[in-house]
Amino acid sequence: MKTLTPKQEMFCREYLVDLNASQAAIRAGYSQKTASRMGSENLSKPDIAKRIIELKTARNERVEINADYVLQRLVQIDEMDVLDILKDDGGLKLLHEWPKVWRTTLSGLDVLTTVTNFDETTTENILKKIKWPDKVKNLELLGKHIAVQAFREQATHALTGKDGGPVEVKLLSREEYRQARREMLEDDDC
Incomplete structure (x- = not known):
């Protein structure tokens, strides 16, 4: 990993405050005019993204907040x-x-x-x-956490063959394809 500049390191630490890249850039010393661009640019750099993940992980270990804690609460x-x-x-x-x-x-x-x-x-x-x-919001968060998806509309689609059986798949030569296509078009009532 490439060594970050002091300003980039400060950006990483400031980003964790509110997860706002523009504000983190300003607090890290970037100009207000370029803060939005620099914040976005910094987040796209792999070394900076990796450092932010390291800092988040260390913070979570310090305060002992993890997925289990959130679920328990x-x-x-x-x-x-x-x-x-x-x-x-x-x-x-x-x-x-x-x-x-x-x-x-x-x-x-x-x-x-x-x-x-x-x-x-x-x-x-x-x-x-x-x-x-x-x-209700709490139940939604619980559902998302354990992937219940109880509040998401559920739709399923099934493709079946004749009389509900499996779909028959067959490799056709060009000539067989043309013949099958002609037969389908002849049977078409449209």
Whole structure:
């Protein structure tokens, strides 16, 4: 592998930040005018592409994120049940009682804070709304990950011969071909 210039090495590292070649080129020191072209050009160079793969692999090993981790997280999200955070009376459990998957995966919480006395020493926080992950999108990602393809239209085509049997294939001489063609054209009702 050819040694990369310091600017090319910086491009590779910056590319991993947001996978945007133009922005990576600018951050690596290329001019804004040529950033788009240089970013695209850099990505097409085998040595740079190989270095980006090396850096991605090293990063994934450092943070221990791989296909198994992603699949496990998708399964955890799919198995989230609102009963995990509700008390028997329908009220919400305290946050520290929630399973970790709930605390780390929610998209948002709307909390209303009210002051219950005038000296502002007593406040009450009321959870008004919980926004949890899109379960359908999560199932799509799971399906793609394990190649279920449940959300893809499935169509099959089969070619069969006479009475559903196999298609007969035969090598014809030029003269046999011409004869067969004449017979087909004679039988054609069009």
